[in-house]
Amino acid sequence: MADVLVVVDHVDGVVRKPTLELLTLARRLGEPVAVHLGPGGGAAARVLGEHGAVRVLVADAPEFAEFLVVPKVDALQAAVEAVGPVAVLVSSSGEGKEVAARLALRLGSGVITDAVDVRPGDGDGGGGGGVVAVQSVFAASFTAVSRVTRGVPVVAVKPNAAPVEVAAAAGVVEELAVEFGESARGTRVVSRTPRASTGRPELTEAAIVVSGGRGVNGAENFAVIEALADALGAAVGASRAAVDAGWYPHANQVGQTGKSVSPQLYIANGISGAIQHRAGMQTSKTIVAVNKDAEAPIFDLVDFGVVGDLFQVVPQLTEEITARKS
Numbered sequence: 001m002a003d004v005l006v007v008v009d010h011v012d013g014v015v016r017k018p019t020l021e022l023l024t025l026a027r028r029l030g031e032p033v034a035v036h037l038g039p040g041g042g043a044a045a046r047v048l049g050e051h052g053a054v055r056v057l058v059a060d061a062p063e064f065a066e067f068l069v070v071p072k073v074d075a076l077q078a079a080v081e082a083v084g085p086v087a088v089l090v091s092s093s094g095e096g097k098e099v100a101a102r103l104a105l106r107l108g109s110g111v112i113t114d115a116v117d118v119r120p121g122d123g124d125g126g127g128g129g130g131v132v133a134v135q136s137v138f139a140a141s142f143t144a145v146s147r148v149t150r151g152v153p154v155v156a157v158k159p160n161a162a163p164v165e166v167a168a169a170a171g172v173v174e175e176l177a178v179e180f181g182e183s184a185r186g187t188r189v190v191s192r193t194p195r196a197s198t199g200r201p202e203l204t205e206a207a208i209v210v211s212g213g214r215g216v217n218g219a220e221n222f223a224v225i226e227a228l229a230d231a232l233g234a235a236v237g238a239s240r241a242a243v244d245a246g247w248y249p250h251a252n253q254v255g256q257t258g259k260s261v262s263p264q265l266y267i268a269n270g271i272s273g274a275i276q277h278r279a280g281m282q283t284s285k286t287i288v289a290v291n292k293d294a295e296a297p298i299f300d301l302v303d304f305g306v307v308g309d310l311f312q313v314v315p316q317l318t319e320e321i322t323a324r325k326s
Contacts, residue, residue: 002030002086013040018091020164023051038064049171057176068187073102075178087131092156100156109151140282159205203235208265211237215270219247231321255280273298
């Protein structure tokens with residue numbers, strides 16, 4: 001069976017959830033081979049093996065932390081040359097997409113970003129075999145099925161595109177030999193400032209997102225949205241109208257000029273459903289909306305809608321969820 005490279009997204013060896021989702025997708029294509037760059041490879045290998053990685057290629061060097069993405073591209077190029085995979089899967093984060101693009105250029109192949117599904121191409125309309133990727137494009141108005149036509153496809157996949165599945169595999173650790181090129185040390189990281197943590201999941205990776213819009217009517221009222229998010233273990237999002245009004249930080253904006261999310265459950269509160277916002281959340285698996293305007297466009301795409309005042313509906317929902325959890 002062919003090998004599929006999965007680039008491990010981790011923090012000091014603690015594997016992040018999108019990588020485990022990539023392993024689920026990789027098993028559809030062949031045998032997953034994880035590539036762990038930086039410290040903590042030994043500890044990460046156990047988790048990666050529990051989720052289907054037959055091999056874990058590890059490399060640790062100061063260059064991975066001290067310089068921007070080029071050292072990682074050098075390492076992944078070495079991994080591709082050593083393994084000869086049918087595809088390389090990367091998490092579709094900002095760094096992941098840059099690494100994917102640079103690697104595809106090195107390999108003389110092609111890159112597909114923001115994929116929401118990956119599958120074998122044979123016999124499913126993908127044409128020509130190989131690996132096909134599915135994207136939601138033009139504000140999720142269309143679904144595009146694409147295939148890289150030459151070389152090893154490099155695919156950046158959005159978080160929550162697949163479930164995390166336990167599938168025990170060998171997880172054999174192997175050292176990856178890496179030689180860094182001249183450009184690897186071209187841009188040095190001179191400082192890092194950790195972002196203040198809210199204790200909530202990262203917006204783009206969260207399985208549940210609770211968002212507020214213009215109908216929240218003030219920064220002080222976002223506490224209602226946060227309370228529901230905390231009851232669900234969810235991330236908090238905001239529409240552009242709420243962010244532009246200064247009610248919530250721009251880092252939490254969901255939409256065309258903010259972040260794209262694709263959670264299992266998206267709850268929109270007091271959000272009209274303008275095209276700008278839809279572009280950032282329409283690929284959510286299940287969409288729920290609360291809005292007192294029965295004609296709001298958001299109701300055109302929801303799975304479940306509540307016509308009502310969010311300040312009456314949301315607290316009741318939070319109270320019920322909290323009661324059932326206890």
